[in-house]
Amino acid sequence: MQKGEMYVGWSTKEDVRKRGGSGGLVTSMLAAALEKKLVDAVVVLKKINEFEAVPIITSDVNEVLNSAGSLHSVPSNFAKLIADRKLKVALPAKGCDARAIIEQGKRNAINLDNTFIVGLNCGGSMHPVVTREMLEVMYKIKPEDVHGEEIEKGKLIFETKDGKEHAITIDELEEKGYGRRESCRYCTIKVPNNSDIACGNWGVIGDLVGKATFVEINSEKGAKLLQNAVDAGYVQVQKPDEKGVAIRAKIKGVMEDLGKKWKGKIFVPIENGRLEYFRKELEHCIDCGACKTVCPTCSCGAVSKCTEYHLRGDAYKMSMYHLVRFTHLADACIGCGQCTDVCPVDIPLTRLYRMFANPIQEQLKYEPGMDMRKPPYFEVKLNE
Ligand SMILES: Cc1cc2nc3c(=O)[nH]c(=O)nc-3n(C[C@H](O)[C@H](O)[C@H](O)COP(=O)(O)OP(=O)(O)OC[C@H]3O[C@@H](n4cnc5c(N)ncnc54)[C@H](O)[C@@H]3O)c2cc1C
Ligand code: SF4
Ligand code: SF4
Ligand code: SF4
Numbered sequence: 001m002q003k004g005e006m007y008v009g010w011s012t013k014e015d016v017r018k019r020g021g022s023g024g025l026v027t028s029m030l031a032a033a034l035e036k037k038l039v040d041a042v043v044v045l046k047k048i049n050e051f052e053a054v055p056i057i058t059s060d061v062n063e064v065l066n067s068a069g070s071l072h073s074v075p076s077n078f079a080k081l082i083a084d085r086k087l088k089v090a091l092p093a094k095g096c097d098a099r100a101i102i103e104q105g106k107r108n109a110i111n112l113d114n115t116f117i118v119g120l121n122c123g124g125s126m127h128p129v130v131t132r133e134m135l136e137v138m139y140k141i142k143p144e145d146v147h148g149e150e151i152e153k154g155k156l157i158f159e160t161k162d163g164k165e166h167a168i169t170i171d172e173l174e175e176k177g178y179g180r181r182e183s184c185r186y187c188t189i190k191v192p193n194n195s196d197i198a199c200g201n202w203g204v205i206g207d208l209v210g211k212a213t214f215v216e217i218n219s220e221k222g223a224k225l226l227q228n229a230v231d232a233g234y235v236q237v238q239k240p241d242e243k244g245v246a247i248r249a250k251i252k253g254v255m256e257d258l259g260k261k262w263k264g265k266i267f268v269p270i271e272n273g274r275l276e277y278f279r280k281e282l283e284h285c286i287d288c289g290a291c292k293t294v295c296p297t298c299s300c301g302a303v304s305k306c307t308e309y310h311l312r313g314d315a316y317k318m319s320m321y322h323l324v325r326f327t328h329l330a331d332a333c334i335g336c337g338q339c340t341d342v343c344p345v346d347i348p349l350t351r352l353y354r355m356f357a358n359p360i361q362e363q364l365k366y367e368p369g370m371d372m373r374k375p376p377y378f379e380v381k382l383n384e
Contacts, residue, residue: 001223001230006245008204009226009237010212013065017211021070022201025213025235026092026118029197029225031064032234033090038225039116043078043091045071050146051128055081057089072149072156075125075181077338079296083109090116090225094125095189096336099369100296102194103332106374107299116225119192119218121200123151123255124184127341134178139166183337183350186266188259191252194370197222203248205241214240214248266351267358279318281352284345287321291339291349297332297368298325326356331375332368333357 011017011024020027030042044067045053051073058064079100082089093101098117105112126134132143141160148159156179157167173179192198196219203214215237217223229235270277292298292306300306306328309320335357339349361367364376 001217001227003217003219003223005223006203006214006216006240007226007237008208008212008214008240008244009230009235010208011068012234012236016065016068019068020213021068021120022204022210022214023208023212024068025215025229026120026199027065027068028234029118029229030090030092031061032229032232033116033225034059034064035061035234036228036232038088038228039090040088043081043089045074045076047071050149051131051143057081057085057087070120072124072151073126073128073131075127075184075337075341077294077296077336079104079110080294082115083299086111086114088114090118092120093117093192093195094120094122095187095192095194096122096296096334096369098192098195099189099334100336102369102372103297103334103375104299106372106378109299116221117192117195117197118225119195119198121191121198121202122184122187123190124180124187126179127181130178130181134173138168138173138176138178141166181337181341182266182348183335183340183354186259186263187335188256188263189370190255190259191216191248193218195222197225200248202251203240203244205244205247214244263358267355278352281347282319282322285319285322285347286345287319288344290342290344292325294338294342295329296336296338297329297334322352326353328377329353330356330360331364331366331377334369 009025011020011028013028016024016027033039034042041057041059042064043055043057044064046056047053053071053074055076055078077100078091078093078097083104098119101110101115101117104110135141135143139158145160146158147161150157155167155169156173157165159165170179198216198218199213201214204212215226217226230237306321306324309324333353335350335354337350343349366376
């Protein structure tokens with residue numbers, strides 16, 4: 001196996017294949033890496049219910065096998081979990097997880113040679129609180145009655161414990177303010193080619209729909225991971241159908257174009273009153289620091305430039321903490337949405353950070369987490 005090859009595959013463990021998002025290949029590949037000592041630990045989500053899960057680092061193969069399945073309402077980011085731990089580790093990664101891991105690698109907090117990034121295609125994730133409200137308002141079902149979920153042909157489908165399916169198109173949900181998080185709508189990393197191996201259901205066709213995973217090998221590490229799983233008897237693969245390869249490429253293109261359209265819709269330039277707009281949006285900030293704690297590309301510790309300005313006992317009209325962070329993240333923000341997700345006073349932080357980052361990253365032709373170039377700000381020489 002080598003970089004550039006594509007396969008369709010599935011777990012040889014029937015229960016994992018059944019529980020898996022699309023065939024359980026990812027789970028089985030992670031478990032095989034652990035069993036054959038390719039890695040010392042694996043990161044997976046430990047499910048609490050349909051809308052809650054906690055990321056865990058484990059060396060227990062059974063715990064890995066139990067994690068099969070996609071949780072669309074758990075918008076976690078794993079990068080900080082493995083930073084500064086010196087682990088030989090494998091982990092599933094949406095595009096934004098992979099980008100953050102690569103950025104932490106550039107900041108020497110993660111050794112990328114020892115990290116196997118198993119990419120998951122990603123059309124988007126949802127905020128768990130918004131999902132619960134959406135279930136009651138749009139689907140007229142109680143969140144506790146939900147048994148499973150899936151996305152098919154542009155519809156978000158929830159299965160309830162009575163075996164019934166409830167489907168609404170994602171377009172309709174998003175028109176009403178539900179569905180994917182705002183940052184996911186304009187995200188254009190739909191197939192994570194920045195990972196070692198990209199896995200998803202796009203391109204799986206015919207009888208294998210729902211029972212197999214489409215994989216694209218992006219690196220030697222990715223080839224090693226998949227070959228190890230096949231050799232260990234955890235995974236079975238076959239060459240993909242040409243029609244499937246073409247369908248996957250087409251969907252990828254459509255989804256990326258949709259992301260670009262959303263970007264144009266959300267980031268309308270403010271002609272006048274830009275400063276006042278930022279001041280107003282940030283005026284309710286309570287300086288809790290949660291947005292810095294979760295930011296997966298920030299590798300400063302508790303003491304850092306921005307936190308020096310954290311307390312509001314000064315005469316500034318706008319938090320200096322945010323002004324420092326806007327500039328520091330201009331070349332590092334990956335638009336993962338974590339800061340907006342945690343803000344207790346609902347400030348649309350990702351949008352504000354992207355308003356600074358978009359023009360800088362576009363002008364520098366630099367997409368953090370998508371290539372291995374050093375962040376441009378690392379190259380800046382300060383004059384005395
Ligand atoms: C939020 C989300 C959106 C997705 N959207 C698409 C899409 O639009 N098109 C497409 O082709 N594929 C998409 N996928 C990928 C797809 O759902 C399957 O994960 C993929 O096909 C691999 O299937 P599998 O059966 O091999 O994975 P499994 O064997 O089920 O393994 C899945 C692994 O992912 C982990 N995981 C589950 N939820 C999350 C999460 N929210 N964040 C990080 N890790 C998680 C689990 O812990 C497990 O380790 C998405 C996945 C997620 C999580
Ligand atoms: S930001 Fe992109 S990669 Fe991350 S969850 Fe949203 S759509 Fe997926
Ligand atoms: S500033 Fe917000 S959107 Fe940007 S990388 Fe940090 S947490 Fe993600
Ligand atoms: S999470 Fe919200 S309230 Fe807390 S520091 Fe960040 S912007 Fe302010």
